[in-house]
Amino acid sequence: MSKRFISIWFPYLTTDWHVRKQPFLKDKPFVLKAIVRNRVVITAANSLALSQGIRKNMVLADAKALYPSLHVIDDKPTLTTQLPDRIAEWCIRFTPSAAADYPNGIILDATGCTHLWGSEEAYLKDITSRLSQRGYTVRAAMADTIGCAWAVARYGNQMIVEKGAQVETLLPLPITALRLSEETISVLQKLGLRQIKDVISIPHTSLRRRFGTTLLQRLRQAIGEEEEVIVPVYPIEPYNERLPCIEPIKTRVGIEIALQHLLTNLCSRLCKEGKGLRTAIFRAYRMDGGTSGIEISTNQPSQNAEHLFQLFSIKISTIEPKEGIELFLLEATVVEEAVVKQEGLWQTNSSSLDTQVLDLMDRYAARFGQDAVQRFLPTEHYWPERSFKGTSILTEEPTTDWKLDRPRPLQVLTPPEVVDVTAPIPDYPPMSFRYRDQLHKIVKADGPERIEQEWWIQEGEHRDYYAVEDEEGRRYWLFRSGHYNETTSPKWFLHGFFA
Numbered sequence: 001m002s003k004r005f006i007s008i009w010f011p012y013l014t015t016d017w018h019v020r021k022q023p024f025l026k027d028k029p030f031v032l033k034a035i036v037r038n039r040v041v042i043t044a045a046n047s048l049a050l051s052q053g054i055r056k057n058m059v060l061a062d063a064k065a066l067y068p069s070l071h072v073i074d075d076k077p078t079l080t081t082q083l084p085d086r087i088a089e090w091c092i093r094f095t096p097s098a099a100a101d102y103p104n105g106i107i108l109d110a111t112g113c114t115h116l117w118g119s120e121e122a123y124l125k126d127i128t129s130r131l132s133q134r135g136y137t138v139r140a141a142m143a144d145t146i147g148c149a150w151a152v153a154r155y156g157n158q159m160i161v162e163k164g165a166q167v168e169t170l171l172p173l174p175i176t177a178l179r180l181s182e183e184t185i186s187v188l189q190k191l192g193l194r195q196i197k198d199v200i201s202i203p204h205t206s207l208r209r210r211f212g213t214t215l216l217q218r219l220r221q222a223i224g225e226e227e228e229v230i231v232p233v234y235p236i237e238p239y240n241e242r243l244p245c246i247e248p249i250k251t252r253v254g255i256e257i258a259l260q261h262l263l264t265n266l267c268s269r270l271c272k273e274g275k276g277l278r279t280a281i282f283r284a285y286r287m288d289g290g291t292s293g294i295e296i297s298t299n300q301p302s303q304n305a306e307h308l309f310q311l312f313s314i315k316i317s318t319i320e321p322k323e324g325i326e327l328f329l330l331e332a333t334v335v336e337e338a339v340v341k342q343e344g345l346w347q348t349n350s351s352s353l354d355t356q357v358l359d360l361m362d363r364y365a366a367r368f369g370q371d372a373v374q375r376f377l378p379t380e381h382y383w384p385e386r387s388f389k390g391t392s393i394l395t396e397e398p399t400t401d402w403k404l405d406r407p408r409p410l411q412v413l414t415p416p417e418v419v420d421v422t423a424p425i426p427d428y429p430p431m432s433f434r435y436r437d438q439l440h441k442i443v444k445a446d447g448p449e450r451i452e453q454e455w456w457i458q459e460g461e462h463r464d465y466y467a468v469e470d471e472e473g474r475r476y477w478l479f480r481s482g483h484y485n486e487t488t489s490p491k492w493f494l495h496g497f498f499a
Contacts, residue, residue, distance in 0.1 A: 147222030151177035248324020276301025276338035409496030
């Protein structure tokens with residue numbers, strides 16, 4: 001399949017944006033200004049201001065002298081990067097691959113997309129008309145190469161360049177259509193090379209020797225002899241499914257039907273390739289240009305469409321259709337090999353139960369958040385706060401055993417909190433302690449249990465731990481850091497809570 005690209009040019013991008021925000025500017029000549037090298041200059045002008053002879057980079061005072069009633073607005077320097085990004089994101093509804101073309105354009109990879117609209121003309125017309133309805137002045141062109149589409153959108157008089165016709169289309173266009181630097185263009189024009197046909201006939205060795213490799217690269221890209229790639233505003237996931245809507249979807253039932261359709265197609269593909277998804281995003285693109293999305297994750301690679309639908313359905317109410325949804329997109333952002341464990345013919349084991357447990361954990365995480373399901377594995381440390389690590393993978397195997405010869409609290413404070421303790425010395429259990437302004441009288445205590453730090457860390461004193469119970473039956477884990485001596489008393493800390 002031959003490549004087809006669309007270049008869309010917004011000659012008044014920033015001023016059109018201001019008109020969208022302040023409609024009264026539509027019939028006013030106005031400009032955007034900024035301070036450049038200690039001078040207030042014009043950074044953009046709308047079409048009415050341009051018709052009065054006002055140009056970009058003109059000093060504002062000169063422009064006001066030329067047209068005293070000129071309306072002036074402070075420029076927002078980030079607009080030239082933010083607007084192309086936003087518009088490219090909006091164009092995802094037309095193609096999976098849309099990229100910003102700074103400062104005032106976007107590039108769409110339309111390969112394999114136009115048949116959904118019936119023809120290239122209908123496809124391009126739909127894009128440009130909807131951008132115009134959003135208040136933007138646009139010029140667009142489609143061609144086999146990015147360079148040709150870019151040149152025709154800005155300097156040509158047609159919208160569709162026939163397949164394979166980029167060379168003859170480019171020949172009469174000015175040399176500025178090759179996306180060259182102003183310095184290179186100036187030199188070419190001084191040499192009398194004003195059109196692309198003047199340059200294309202010159203031997204490449206001569207062009208390279210005089211202008212370097214950039215001119216040749218741009219020329220080869222435009223005529224299709226060198227491939228050019230774009231960087232999409234959203235990276236294209238290898239596993240994704242799209243569902244354009246003939247009519248806007250406004251109900252939850254319609255959203256669920258679309259989701260089931262996409263999941264069925266995606267899971268069928270994953271199953272054929274022996275893979276399963278770990279994370280996925282379901283996006284809905286609305287008629288008003290807004291986007292809603294929900295994300296799920298699983299504890300094991302999954303290709304079970306029913307289970308994945310249940311995870312999505314927990315959050316599906318957060319998708320607001322408003323005026324209606326015109327495109328659904330499902331992307332598997334993390335995919336792993338789905339290994340099927342072989343079982344004996346007459347054997348039963350816990351693998352099915354494990355799957356059920358993992359599916360249950362997925363639903364808990366989807367409903368209450370990823371932090372609602374936690375798992376801890378032992379590590380090679382003695383100090384309690386270092387002796388475990390959290391993992392989000394319920395199937396991860398531990399690399400060491402739990403080194404426990406006494407009970408440990410279910411909740412461990414990291415870091416431990418200082419408490420005031422009343423205790424006989426030197427090694428008797430504490431009698432009471434005060435925690436967050438509440439006094440706890442100790443009725444039972446077990447200890448001490450000495451825990452030394454690792455010799456290669458050497459941070460602080462050794463610890464003597466006590467498991468204690470107060471008069472209300474609540475159990476705590478306290479420790480004393482270091483020994484008593486004649487000059488100082490060691491500090492006491494609360495380190496955990498027993499069930």
